[in-house]
Amino acid sequence: MRVLVTGGAGYIGNFIVEELLSGGHQVRVLDSFLFGSDALAPFETHEALDICEGDIRHIDDLSYAMEDVDAVIHMAGIVGDPACSVNEQATQAVNVEATKALVEVCKMHDIGRLIFASTCSVYGASTLSELNEGSHLNPLSLYAESKKESEDIILRSTQDRYTAATDITPTILRMGTIFGWSRRMRFDLVVNLLTAKAVLEDDIPVYGGEQYRPLVHVHDAARAFVAVLEAPQEKVDQQIFNVGDNDLNYPIKEVGRIIEENVEGAEVRFVEHKEDNRTYQVDFTKINHIIGWEAQQDITDGVKEIQEWIEEADITEYESDQYRNSTYPYL
Incomplete structure (x- = not known):
């Protein structure tokens, strides 16, 4: 499969690239390299890797990166509550408006799969013992709210095959709190x-x-994205999965x-x-039962x-x- 990873030089993204290459996929990375490109150094000469510097807010960059691509794993964005609070306007542009543009460009390029990195922070504060994918969302920060908005954009834009004129299979992965070396x-x-x-x-x-x-280890999180990408379409279409371990x-x-x-x-x-x-405590049963993924670390x-x-x-x-x-x- 030919896969575009936005934010592929990031904390989780570089492990996703590694997993994809190990699995025999062709990989393209679109990243602004705000934090540099060192995370991709071990793979930069790999014949199956194409590295593009660009900004997800720019339609031209998105369109170029999606040429001849089968699937998109959308990791790029402003991540975390403190980072999003620095510049609310930038957060809206990068985390929400760019998602709208990305979906439209996916339609133009007949992208088959779109996997979006969301967060368990969308659950906010809850007195429930364990929250599952159908639980009420209560985002308490701009970061969590921007992820909730992006989830809605992706699912709403692709759910009606007839009016949306798209065959995109979208999947939302809500990440637990990541940890580990990267x-x-x-x-x-x-x-x-x-x-x-x-x-x-x-x-x-x-x-x-x-x-x-x-909590979930960064390498396990990366494995989850690849597991969903390689899963049968009917198991992941329009689905939301919490990613972590009970x-x-x-x-x-x-x-x-x-x-x-x-x-x-x-x-x-x-x-x-x-x-x-x-x-909040989160239930991770769904991804284990449907995809067969489970944490290893x-x-x-x-x-x-x-x-x-x-x-x-x-x-x-x-x-x-x-x-x-x-x-x-x-x-």
Whole structure:
């Protein structure tokens, strides 16, 4: 299959590219390379990889990238609550308006599959024990709202084969909170950040602690996109899947304790004040039963690989701009 990955040099995107190439697919990446292209360095000479620098807000870039493509995995966007709050107008343009344009260009190029990266943050705060794909959405941030809007755009634009004049098979993947080492590393994610603090400062500050997060390793997340791409059309058409593991729904305080157990000398420090009131536990049964995908790595795996990388690469500035989405101007 010939697959376009928007944001293919990103935190998850570079692993999706790797998985696709390993599976024998032809891959094209469209990325603005705001954080550089180093994440694609191991594959840049691969004969099945075509790398395009461009902006998903530009129709010409989208159209060029979709030439002779069978499927699109749409990862590009402004990711995370802090990053989206930096420039609300840019967030609307990149996360919502560009999605509208992307769908229309997909129609023009007769794209067969469209897989969209959404987030479990669309569930917001909930008192339900476990949220599934049919649960009420309660986005509490601009980021989550922009993802909800994009989901609606994609499903509404493709659901009626007769009026939409398209044969696109759309699938929405709602990601749990990602963790783990990546070639385009991020330390603005809870497990990654607390691990860095534990390794470099012997300190694991947990704000609140009772709020739940559904977690998933970055490599497992990438595997989910490829599993959906390769699944029979009838199983994924117009479907929404939560991506994560039922055993990885953790309160933040437990995340802190797991990191404490795995990083010698580090100690959890509980802080009463908390700014993020989101708390939700998510059910991931659907993707396991329908697609056969399941997570392979847990928090301990992520903590160990991050610690090893920090020590081997002699990382000291985990708060550096290159590791945080919110420090970059999205113009």
